[in-house]
Amino acid sequence: MATYILVPGADGTAWYWHLVVPELRDRGHTVVTVDLPSDDSAGLDAFADAIVDAVRTTAPDPQGPVVLVAQSLGGFSAPLICDRVPVDRIVLVNAMVPRPGETAGDWWGVTGQAAARSAYAEAIGRGADAEFDPRTDFFHDVPADVTDEALAAPQAGPPAALFAQPWPLKAWPDLPTRFLQGRDDRFFPLEFQREVVRERLGIDVEVLPGGHLLALSRPREVAAELLKEA
Template sequence: MATFVLIHGGGDVGWSWHLVEAELRARGHDVVAPDLPCEDETKGPAETADLVVREIGDRRDLVVVGHSLGGFTAPLVADRLPVDVLVYLAGMIPDPGETPADWWGNTGYGAAVREQAAKDGGLTGNDDPFIGFYNGVPRELAEEALSRERGQSDATYSAPLPLAAHPDVPTKFILAKDDRFFPADFFRRLAPERLGVVPDEIPGCHCVMLSHPKELAERLVSYLGA
């Protein structure tokens, strides 16, 4: 039995993982999916990682998964605990010392969105969350997810990642092929550049844990013993 530590993205809640959690538990695994202190201006990356570490407790056989902005928290957890696999899920891959605020410009995100939007008629980067963020999620479920969204503190965006190097643990990257927030081609470039890995690809939107939970759970379980 493994413990999957599921770290949500900016302004989100642990609830966003509930469908994936059910799939993982049905396969005999444990799950930790905490609500992060998104809106707390006294909590930066280090304090956020502290909370996750406390939630994990003495569990072992850890697979740590960071979604979106959770990519800034996941490597901090992997640096502090014995982690079997670190997974970025449509995740922001940070360089040591980089801030989330600087990440967008450093990675060329804006140009990548404009390039993809020119191909798909403006679907990518669309301001309508049901088009640009929750595409592929059943409408009722997407509306519930949207109702649960929270703010994200400036403390998180402005704090440099307090790591000298990426954690020396097996690392995977999963991109969602229908992601209109972080285009697939963007991560096909960035994951090799920053992690030295070729991303694995599954169907789904940016909120792939809600649009394709079974496919995501199957992919995560496939990493056990890798």
């Protein structure tokens, strides 16, 4: 049996993974979820502490392989725990991949995300100047009831401090790493992610059907990929 540590993206809530969790637990695996800090002064260190605390509370003695899973912005914080928790491998999901010394605030311009999103919006008929809209960019393939539940919750957003702190690791953790990418992600388009991930991690993305919020739109498919790590 494996232990899965599921780190959310910019919304910072364990709820993001709530449809994936039973798919893993029903097969006997241990699942650790975490609500990340929302205080505006919380930076990467506070995020890492929150993840480690959740692991120590839920799985103080992890059994089997420990699989660290990070969604979107979680790509900046999740790797920081690898010298504090016995992680065996990492799975990134539509994630941001940082370089040493890069801030999450700088990542967007350095990678060219805005231009990539604009080009993709034009390619699918929305127009190159399409304004960002959560329902259109994030929830376009998420069931309506799940979307309504997500948007009815308080929308705190990630702390400002998180975007200002340089990524402190000297290199990506020396662990087997996979990258799951939504084919129809409108926020981090597929071809954009292929280039960024190949350049920064030296691996190819594995394409799944769905958009940016795969754990909400395709939870069974995501769980099936994670179960390959057990």
